Amino acid sequence: MEDKKPRNEAAGQKQAEVRKEEVAQYTVQKQAKTSELTNKNADYMFHFQKALAKTDLPSERQAEIVAEMTAELKEKQKNGVVANKLYGPVTEKVKELVEAPAKAEANKPQPFWMTALDNGLIMLILFCVMYALLGFFDQKSINTQANGWLTLLVTSVVAGTGLAYFYTALSPEKMAASKHKWLKMFGATGALIIVWLVAYYLVMLVPTEFNRTLSPIAYTILAIIGFGVRYYLKQKLGFKRVTF
Incomplete structure (x- = not known):
């Protein structure tokens, strides 16, 4: 059984x-x-x-x-x-x-404003670090209008927006459809440099009392704050790495 x-x-x-x-x-x-x-x-x-x-x-x-x-x-x-x-x-x-x-x-393209914000913050951090190092090692070279806080802000905004346009204009999709890739690349690069130089020249016309140079410690603090803000926004918004 x-x-x-x-x-x-x-x-x-x-x-x-x-x-x-x-x-x-x-x-x-x-x-x-x-x-x-x-x-x-x-x-x-x-x-x-x-x-x-x-x-x-x-x-x-x-x-x-x-x-x-x-x-x-x-x-x-x-x-x-x-x-x-x-x-x-x-x-x-x-x-x-x-x-x-x-x-x-x-693979969804990042919004233009988000790319501009990300690049603007990166440029702000880099300029702050550069100004801080110049101030610590050569105080006389930084005490100029070219290194003022307004110059820092304007050039960072212009560079961030310009780079966002640069990345958008030279995106893989648009470059693949373009017949004159190198010409387009040189044109976009030239336009970015010209706009940045014009913005830099205009901000230099601002009176010194409105564009004072900050201390190396102040630029260091701004760099740390900028890094923290970008880290927070990257976690919150999910900045994407832009590649060609």
Whole structure:
């Protein structure tokens, strides 16, 4: 009696697996008829839907994906295309679709104002560090209007905004569509330098009493504050690294 029980359980389990396979095959055949897909493509979509249902994607989005893929397969199978070659293994295709929203968000261009703010803060920090070092090692060289607090502020704002425009004008998408890449690059660089020099010249016309030079310690404190502000905003806004 003890030997028969495990055998009966094994036989029952095998029958259940066979029944499950028959149901799956029937479902695939039914799907092939209703969707007008070949048996291979219908089988792929059957397993794809099962795997997709286990993800956290909204049911509406899942239905859209299945409908789009079914329509595409229906059209391309006329030329002998099979789903596995078109989309790859089911697990990889599902993983690609699940990760797609995150990748799209990561590749989304950063707003112009955010790029300008980030670059402006970087330039402010760099100028503060430079002025502080000059002040500590050569006090006479920094006591000029060119190193005043207003010069620091204006040049940082202009440089930050100019660099944001520079990065936007020379983005990979725009450069790929441009026929004269080097000319565009030199033009953008020249425009940035000219605007910065003009702003620098205009701020030099401001009377000294409105553009006083700060002490090296003050510039050091401003650099630390600027670094802290940028670190906080980077965590809050998520500044993206701009590349060409």
